[in-house]
Amino acid sequence: PHIPVITIDGPTASGKGTVAARVADRLGYHLLDSGALYRLTALSAMRAGVALDDEQAVAQLAEHLPASFANGGILLASEEVGEAIRAEEVGNCASKIAAFPRVRQALYALQLGFCKAPGLVADGRDMGTVIFPNARLKVFLTASVEARAERRYKQLIGKGISANMDDLLADLQARDERDTHRTVAPLVAAEGAYILDTSDMTVDEAVEQVLHWHTLL
Ligand code: C5P
Numbered sequence: 001p002h003i004p005v006i007t008i009d010g011p012t013a014s015g016k017g018t019v020a021a022r023v024a025d026r027l028g029y030h031l032l033d034s035g036a037l038y039r040l041t042a043l044s045a046m047r048a049g050v051a052l053d054d055e056q057a058v059a060q061l062a063e064h065l066p067a068s069f070a071n072g073g074i075l076l077a078s079e080e081v082g083e084a085i086r087a088e089e090v091g092n093c094a095s096k097i098a099a100f101p102r103v104r105q106a107l108y109a110l111q112l113g114f115c116k117a118p119g120l121v122a123d124g125r126d127m128g129t130v131i132f133p134n135a136r137l138k139v140f141l142t143a144s145v146e147a148r149a150e151r152r153y154k155q156l157i158g159k160g161i162s163a164n165m166d167d168l169l170a171d172l173q174a175r176d177e178r179d180t181h182r183t184v185a186p187l188v189a190a191e192g193a194y195i196l197d198t199s200d201m202t203v204d205e206a207v208e209q210v211l212h213w214h215t216l217l
Helices: 016-027 034-048 055-063 088-097 101-112 127-131 145-158 165-181 203-216
Strands: 005-009 030-033 067-070 073-076 120-124 137-142 194-197
Touching: 005 016, 005 127, 005 203, 016 030, 016 120, 016 203, 030 034, 034 055, 034 073, 034 088, 034 101, 034 120, 055 101, 088 165, 101 127, 120 127, 127 137, 137 203, 145 165, 194 203
Parallel strands: 005 120, 005 137, 030 120, 137 194
Antiparallel strands: 067 073
16 A cells, blocks of 8 residues: 655754644644654663764664654653653764664664554655655755754743853754765755745745645645
């Protein structure tokens, strides 16, 4: 059976996670937040005291990730970690371990398992290029680094967390650099992907655009 897949790839803080969740909701499709898998692996490694440069040890953790996803929650060995994996530090560590081919290999089958009827919306960096190359609709969702830093800033301030715009900009640039220039599964628009620059768009507008492209197929 041919299950429709929509891939939404893009850089950090582009809003792809929010857009993907909303599109999945509107279509009644399943959702794969692939970044969460890299974050879960990073968090496991940090907690287990595994060195982040030990590819083999980190890959082993990824292979046996005791994670489960239900009703929007994310459990790691029965502990709710939905909040914990969003920490900047976990994101930075995730970006480091995501450069290891063996870690990416370990998470491959897990990601394919999310593809179930009636359909899937998958967001990440390599959804359209590596994991679901035959997806029905591929979107590359991006925004200027300034727009992304500003969104992240407002998000943090809104949560009562202090933030510094220059630090956020530097952080995003470093993460873009790592995600774009790594040798395995670098962040790049998939062939045939629709490019959506959301620098001057609201989330609603981005969601409507993706749904519109979906109806055209
Ligand atoms: O999207 P998110 O910020 O949650 O992803 C965290 C990190 O995981 C990214 O910086 C990226 O390095 C990595 N990642 C990846 N491939 C994916 C999703 C995320 O390499 N499909």
